[in-house]
Amino acid sequence: MACKRLLLVIGVVAAASAGASGAPPPQPARIQADVVVTGFVPCNNGTSMRAGSAPGFPGALVQLQCTGEGAAGALAANATTDGKGWFRMAVNTTVAPSSVATSCSLVVDTPLAACNATLPATGALRSGLRLLVSMVFFPRGFSYVATSADDSPAA
Template identity: 45%
Template sequence: MASRAVLLAVAAACMLGAAEAKLKLGRLVVAGVVPCNTGSLIDIATSPAFPDADVELRCAGKLVAGATTNSNGSFSMEADLTAALAALIGGCKLVVDTPLIKCNADLPAVGSLVSYLQGPLTRLLGGIFRLFPAGFSFHGHL
């Protein structure tokens, strides 16, 4: 009887450990800088930053995470395992729908900045995938 209780306790501990490990696997962290400019693959080194822009991580068309850029145009966001897997197979993109006119009155009032994600798989540290924008491009809306 005592051995059965020990066996049940060990099994419960293993199940808790497995559940805990599952929660720790596959966090996705996306960080970068949003440029205030138009064009394709906008160079962030030569473009001004876009402060207070809303950045969304969309995977398979669904919003999975979001962030707002700081005064330097930088952002960071986290998503779960499902988004991490979608990002690794190219199913996610970053979208900034905040009008560019908010950072520069000479830029269009309609359109979005869009970027796919990039980052080497070697950046997997402690179950965290660290990715960044591949390069924002301006997409005008008709």
């Protein structure tokens, strides 16, 4: 009888130690970011943000640029649009979401002629940001901004 109890105790201890020593399976890396900006860049002069109203701008470089007190130099990122004109960028920052919304904008310097030869070869698309939820931002709407003589590089 004592032998059965000893075997039972050994079995319980062995089972408990086996369960405790088994390391949990590795978890996939999680993307953690303080700010996420996602959106659609239309291949037009910025008159509409509706994805169905204009084809997307594939391969466009979208830059997040911030200016102003509290955000200047503290936040910058970029992403390239996919084949349908969609982009997503995730940024770690200490800048408050309210500062991102008021001090940052999206800029696409890739010439519009790259996606449609009838559109201007110079200029940029610019958009402010709007907060969707928590820390996710979306473009307010891209507008075409012509390059002025002051913006041209000196010869």
